[in-house]
Amino acid sequence: MAAVVGIQEQRRPLGYAVQALAVATCYYAAGRLGLLRRLTVEGAVFTPVYPSTGVALACLLVLGLNCWPGIALGAFFLVLSLGTPGPDVVGILVGSSAGPVCAYLMLRRAGFRTDLGRLRDGLCLVFLGALAAMLVSATVDVVTLVCAGKLDAARFWPIWLVWWVGDAMGVLLVTPVLLVLLGARWPPRLSRWKETLALVVGAAVLVPVATGSALSALFLVYPLLIWAALRFRLAGSAPCALFASVMATIAATDGVGAFTGLSHVEVMLKLQLFNGSLALTALLLSAVITEQRNTRLSVEEACQELAEALEHLSAHDHPAGRAPPQDGQARRAEDER
Structure with a gap:
């Protein structure tokens, strides 16, 4: 019995590592797909729908909070693919991970069901998972860029707005599709x-x-x-x-x-x-x-x-072979007998 427990304890870190790499790969692939189409607002380049946030929230809802290192790792690979990372990469990783994690915690507290079979589940995903939680990721990421000198503080609000909306759209459009696929019968x-x-x-x-x-x-x-x-x-x-x-x-x-x-x-x-x-x-x-x-x-x-x-x-009440009385008179006659 002790040997079996020891083997399970050895396999558990390996399982977590494989899960983190799988989540990171999905996050990175979704981010690269989103970056194929970009728009420029106030001199900054954005993707209108950032699918990585939807992938991250779906992974958290299905796998649990333990998969958050995979989200941070995927965000790091994505930043690395765009250029040489600087000290501000820490803030970007925190923002990219904090938004989906906050969404997961709020949805779990609200009793969210991944089958989205109730109206309250849809409302929770919209207002808690997308609109509220993505305020965290957008604010941390944009503040990080401003503090690093990569973004003019005068353009903070327009860029923050499009950043927040892009993250929220990723949750609203991508997370339901992934939850449907993962919950479907095959x-x-x-x-x-x-x-x-x-x-x-x-x-x-x-x-x-x-x-x-x-x-x-x-x-x-x-x-x-x-x-x-x-x-x-x-x-x-x-x-x-x-x-x-x-x-x-x-x-x-x-x-x-x-x-x-x-x-x-x-x-x-x-x-x-x-x-x-x-x-x-x-x-x-x-x-x-x-x-x-x-x-x-x-x-x-x-x-x-x-x-x-x-x-x-x-x-x-009526054993086989004995028909039930049909009216009050028949019932009284039955009682008298």
Whole structure:
């Protein structure tokens, strides 16, 4: 028995190391993908959606707080890939790790469920996980850059705002998709494969047209998003919202479609309003539909149990071969006998 315990203790640090490397790899890969498309605001370059924050929060929700070193390691590799790190890298690592960790702690305190099957779960992810917690990461990172002399203090608020919004969009758009993938049944059931195929084809055709059209037709995405939420709940609406956000970000960084002729600030503002409305619609509508469905199933199950209980009681009150009395007179005659 002692030998078995010793082997488990030896394997535990190795397991933590492998987990940290896996989290760091995912964080780094997501960050590099996000940096493929950038916008310039007040002379600073930003990614409109920073998917690494969504990856970090999803890892914390699934693996627990022990995976935070992997987040810091992934952030270090990402900073290292952008240039030679200076003393300010410590502050960047603290901010990159503190935001997702604060989001995890607040969501856990609020009783958050990773299946996002309740409206309160969607609201918690929006207001606690994204909007509130990402204030920490944005503030620490931007203050660090100002103190290091890499950022003019006069441009603090505009840069802080776009930094915060980019981190928040990463949580709102990426975390739900990862939670759906990690919680899905594999292999998935294809009972509605025709409708699934129709939704995929519709998104592949409609979303590029809506984001790339010069007619500013971004609103065409919402019927598709509502269809996905009504029929497939979060499993359909979250990937649809992420795909629409990616296509809109490509159009915004290229300055085409609905973003033609706009200034950098106007492009960022329009894009983030679109991304935010997409994420809110996908999360909250799917949560409401899932909650109503679960309530209906609970009521049906309770009715079924009640019917079975009444049938069981009726069988005990009236033995086989003896019919129950039909009216009050028959009941009295039965009593007299």
